Amino acid sequence: MQVFKNIYEYRELLKTNIKKDIRGKYKGSFLGVLWSFLNPLLQVVVYWIVFPYLMGRAGTADNYLCYLVTGIIPWTFLTTVATLGTPCIKNNEGIIKKVYFPREVLPISQVLSSLINFFISCIIILIFCVGTGAGISYHLVFLPIIALVQAILNLGIVFILSSVCVYVQDVEFIVTFLLNMGFYGTPILYQLKMFEKAGMLVRLIQLNPMTTIIGAYRDIFLYHQWPDMIALGIVFLFSFLLMIVGYMLFKKLEKGFAEEL
Numbered sequence: 001m002q003v004f005k006n007i008y009e010y011r012e013l014l015k016t017n018i019k020k021d022i023r024g025k026y027k028g029s030f031l032g033v034l035w036s037f038l039n040p041l042l043q044v045v046v047y048w049i050v051f052p053y054l055m056g057r058a059g060t061a062d063n064y065l066c067y068l069v070t071g072i073i074p075w076t077f078l079t080t081v082a083t084l085g086t087p088c089i090k091n092n093e094g095i096i097k098k099v100y101f102p103r104e105v106l107p108i109s110q111v112l113s114s115l116i117n118f119f120i121s122c123i124i125i126l127i128f129c130v131g132t133g134a135g136i137s138y139h140l141v142f143l144p145i146i147a148l149v150q151a152i153l154n155l156g157i158v159f160i161l162s163s164v165c166v167y168v169q170d171v172e173f174i175v176t177f178l179l180n181m182g183f184y185g186t187p188i189l190y191q192l193k194m195f196e197k198a199g200m201l202v203r204l205i206q207l208n209p210m211t212t213i214i215g216a217y218r219d220i221f222l223y224h225q226w227p228d229m230i231a232l233g234i235v236f237l238f239s240f241l242l243m244i245v246g247y248m249l250f251k252k253l254e255k256g257f258a259e260e261l
Contacts, residue, residue, distance in 0.1 A: 006102035013101055017109035021084070022116060040076045040121060044068045044128075051189050063222065069128045070218045071188035077118040078154055078210065079179050085110040085158035086165050086175050089257060096257060103254050104247065107158040115151050125221050137224040146216045149232060153209060153239035159246030163253040166260050186210045209235045 007014060048065050088106045089096065096103065122143065129136055165171040186208055195202040205211055212235045216227035 006104070007108065010101055010105055014105050014109055014112075017105060018113045018116070021109055021113035040069070040073045041124060043072050043076075047072070047189055063132050063134055066125075066128050066132045066134045066222050067218070068189070069125055070221045071186075071214050073118070073121045073125055074150065074214050074217050075183065075186065075188055075210070076121070077114055077150060078157075080114045080117065081111055081154040081158055082161065082175055082179060084114070085154075086161040086172050088158070089162045089166050090169075103257060104159070104250060107162045107250070108155065111151055111155045111158060114154070115147065118147065125217075129221055134222055135224070136221075139220040139224055139226060142216075142220050142227065146213060146220070146227065146232070149216075149236045149239055150213050152236070152243050153213070156239060156242030156244075156246040159243065159250040163250040166253065166257055182208070182210070186214060188214065209238060 044065070047068055085107050088110050089103065092106055095101075126136060128134075161171060161175060185205060187205065192202065192205060192211070195205065212228070212231045216232050219225050219227040
């Protein structure tokens with residue numbers, strides 16, 4: 001495919017953008033890249049203190065602290081890609097108008113830099129697993145595969161959002177709303193069994209691809225078992241299809257980027 005040829009030819013530009021995304025995110029910050037740890041960690045602490053009191057102990061899982069961290073950190077991977085990737089074309093208006101390069105390098109670099117931050121943040125999960133007594137097991141060898149499935153899903157999303165955002169500025173605000181709604185539509189704070197009798201609601205939560213992905217992370221980190229390969233395979237196929245459709249839309253809309261920016 002042409003996309004792979006373009007990425008290979010402009011691999012140095014891709015590397016430069018990945019480094020810029022990682023360093024630039026916390027540029028000027030006193031703690032710098034440590035915020036990659038602190039942001040999800042602070043979220044975990046807040047929900048760990050507040051949510052059990054709102055829902056009662058029946059609404060929370062055993063080892064709730066570890067349950068939270070294995071949900072919030074993968075979700076942070078998605079939200080980082082979506083919020084920073086949506087305006088990535090618009091934010092690079094100057095270079096797009098002056099220099100030719102495959103525009104898909106921008107959303108791809110955003111996903112890859114966020115993937116690196118995610119793997120760094122997985123250290124937090126490991127610390128919590130050991131510290132709360134959950135321990136670790138050989139099932140962690142499956143982590144790169146699950147992360148790859150999520151990265152493909154994220155890339156498909158950001159292809160669509162970044163290209164549409166050039167034409168429709170309101171997309172950035174819509175994305176924020178959808179992410180907030182998606183957070184509560186994914187079993188991050190709660191267990192899915194709480195909604196067993198909710199009918200259509202529980203079905204919608206089950207159809208959410210992030211439900212399967214976060215469940216897979218919890219299987220290898222918290223429950224020490226292999227993830228549901230059939231469910232994960234279905235999410236992979238969906239994510240791959242979304243990536244292809246997103247890339248096709250991106251290339252179609254790319255022709256008008258310079259005029260719209």
